[in-house]
Amino acid sequence: xxxxxxxxxxxxxxxxxxxxxxxxxxxxxxxxxxxxxxxxxxxxxxxxxxxxxxxxxxxxxxxxxxxxxxxxxxxxxxxxxxxxxxxxxxxxxxxxxxxxxxxxxxxxxxxxxxxxxxxxxxxxxxxxxxxxxxxxxxxxxxxxxxxxxxxxxxxxxxxxxxxxxxxxxxxxxxxxxxxxxxxxxxxxxxxxxxxxxxxxxxxxxxxxxxxxxxxxxxxxxxxxxxxxxxxxxxxxxxxxxxxxxxxxxxxxxxxxxxxxxxxxxxxxxxxxxxxxxxxxxxxxxxxxxxxxxxxxxxxxxxxxxxxxxxxxxxxxxxxxxxxxxxxxxxxxxxxxxxxxxxxxxxxxxxxxxxxxx
Numbered sequence: 001x002x003x004x005x006x007x008x009x010x011x012x013x014x015x016x017x018x019x020x021x022x023x024x025x026x027x028x029x030x031x032x033x034x035x036x037x038x039x040x041x042x043x044x045x046x047x048x049x050x051x052x053x054x055x056x057x058x059x060x061x062x063x064x065x066x067x068x069x070x071x072x073x074x075x076x077x078x079x080x081x082x083x084x085x086x087x088x089x090x091x092x093x094x095x096x097x098x099x100x101x102x103x104x105x106x107x108x109x110x111x112x113x114x115x116x117x118x119x120x121x122x123x124x125x126x127x128x129x130x131x132x133x134x135x136x137x138x139x140x141x142x143x144x145x146x147x148x149x150x151x152x153x154x155x156x157x158x159x160x161x162x163x164x165x166x167x168x169x170x171x172x173x174x175x176x177x178x179x180x181x182x183x184x185x186x187x188x189x190x191x192x193x194x195x196x197x198x199x200x201x202x203x204x205x206x207x208x209x210x211x212x213x214x215x216x217x218x219x220x221x222x223x224x225x226x227x228x229x230x231x232x233x234x235x236x237x238x239x240x241x242x243x244x245x246x247x248x249x250x251x252x253x254x255x256x257x258x259x260x261x262x263x264x265x266x267x268x269x270x271x272x273x274x275x276x277x278x279x280x281x282x283x284x285x286x287x288x289x290x291x292x293x294x295x296x297x298x299x300x301x302x303x304x305x306x307x308x309x310x311x312x313x314x315x316x317x318x319x320x321x322x323x324x325x326x327x328x329x330x331x332x333x334x335x336x337x338x339x340x341x342x343x344x345x346x347x348x349x350x351x352x353x354x355x356x357x
Contacts, residue, residue, distance in 0.1 A: 004099060005048045012041040044098045051091040058084040097347050100354065105206035106172035111274050112204060115160045116153065117180065119198020124153025126183045126308075127200045129331060131161050134174075136333025143167030147257045148267045162255075162271065164207070171206045176319075176342040178204045179305035186311065195311060199304065207270065208277035215276070221245040224261055244268040251275055306338070320345045 015038045018024060025031045061084065064077040114131050116123035135145045144166045151160040165174070182199050223243040241256035242264040253271045258264040307316045313327045315338065322341050324330070330337055 001096070001099065005044070005095065008041055009045050009048060012038060012045045015041070044095070047091060047094050047098060051088065051095060054084055054088050054091060058088060096351055100347065100350050103172065103175075105175070107169055108171045108206040109164065109166040110170050110174060110204050110206055111148075111271050112163045112165055112174070113160070113202070114158065114162075115201050116158065117199035117201050119183075119196065121153055121155045121157070122183070122185075122187045122196055123198040123200055124157035124159050125155070125187075126157070126181075126198060127159070127161065128153075128157035130181060130200060130202070131158065131163070133331050133333055133335060134165075134177075137335040138165050138167070138170075140333055141167060141170075141173070143170055146267075148271060149255045149257055164267070164270070166207075171204065173339055173343070174204050175206075176339070176346070177202050182304040182307045184307065184309045184311070205271075205274045205278050208274045213273050213276045213280070215246065215273070219247050221247060222265065240264055242268050244272055246272055246276065249276065249279070251279075317342065 015034050019031075019034060019038070024034075058081065061077040061080050064073055065081075068074055068077070112131075112134060114127045116127045119126075138145045146164045146166070147161065148164055149160070149162045150158055153159050180199050180201055182197060184195055184197050186193055187196050221244070223245075224239045225241045225243065226239055240258070240261045241254070242261060243252065243254045244265070245252050251272060253268045253275070255264040255268040255271070258267055305317065305319055307314075307318065308327060308331075309315070310327065313325050314323060315325075315327050315330055316323045317338055320341060322338070324337050326334065326337055
């Protein structure tokens with residue numbers, strides 16, 4: 001591990017030197033690539049340098065115990081050894097995590113898709129509330145949320161909402177949100193006060209570039225139509241909504257929330273590229289023949305990754321057995337309560353597999 005860390009530090013220093021050379025900024029593509037690589041390496045190098053400093057301090061204190069006769073010096077060294085050993089262990093664990101093979105999609109923006117499942121109107125209302133929670137969380141991360149398509153529910157909420165979230169390492173934080181989310185609460189329309197169970201499905205799709213997926217123009221059918229539902233003065237006045245169908249896979253993307261037909265078509269193509277890329281990756285891993293179904297499930301009440309129980313103010317993530325009673329904070333955007341433990345769990349599992357390999 002330490003040989004690899006020394007190589008990383010050496011590479012980091014090489015890039016620093018290269019960036020100081022005159023004229024390097026003239027080639028903007030190369031310059032941006034070097035800046036990104038340096039930024040990625042800097043996290044590892046900073047921890048590695050802290051590790052080396054702590055290790056040297058620990059060795060220095062141990063040497064004092066072995067060679068010094070002054071009782072005060074020996075006592076000071078003895079007191080510092082314990083905390084330094086603890087700190088060194090924490091830094092070593094952190095370095096192991098930083099050196100884990102990186103998910104190639106972690107730096108990407110995402111397409112967020114939320115759909116109401118079982119539960120009718122109540123599912124639509126919760127779909128809107130969860131989308132709002134993701135939007136609040138995105139704002140805290142300095143990410144940008146752009147709705148691409150919304151389909152309103154019968155009494156409010158969303159039957160479906162598709163949005164683009166752009167920013168720093170969006171996929172790395174939200175990739176574990178894919179699946180069935182179950183909500184248990186008393187609907188506003190329930191006169192008897194009985195708790196109902198509803199579900200929504202969430203899909204987190206990493207954004208793909210056009211170069212990553214080849215689409216032939218002859219394989220596309222593009223339809224334009226009037227937008228439907230609430231959406232401002234322009235809605236229903238012009239044929240600005242766009243539906244793109246990829247004929248070989250029968251993948252359909254509909255976008256209506258943009259201000260023009262051009263913007264809706266552009267966003268629809270982004271979603272299409274990302275869906276097809278995801279399907280290719282799922283197929284190559286042989287996890288499922290239908291990437292959409294394998295990721296979000298059927299929406300049946302028995303399937304779930306997480307349960308939101310409002311009467312008990314409790315959220316349970318069934319994958320890692322995590323329970324929190326901070327449901328109001330989470331729905332207000334404090335999703336790190338759920339996301340951070342998931343990231344830590346998957347990192348621990350990856351470390352375990354690496355050790356066993």
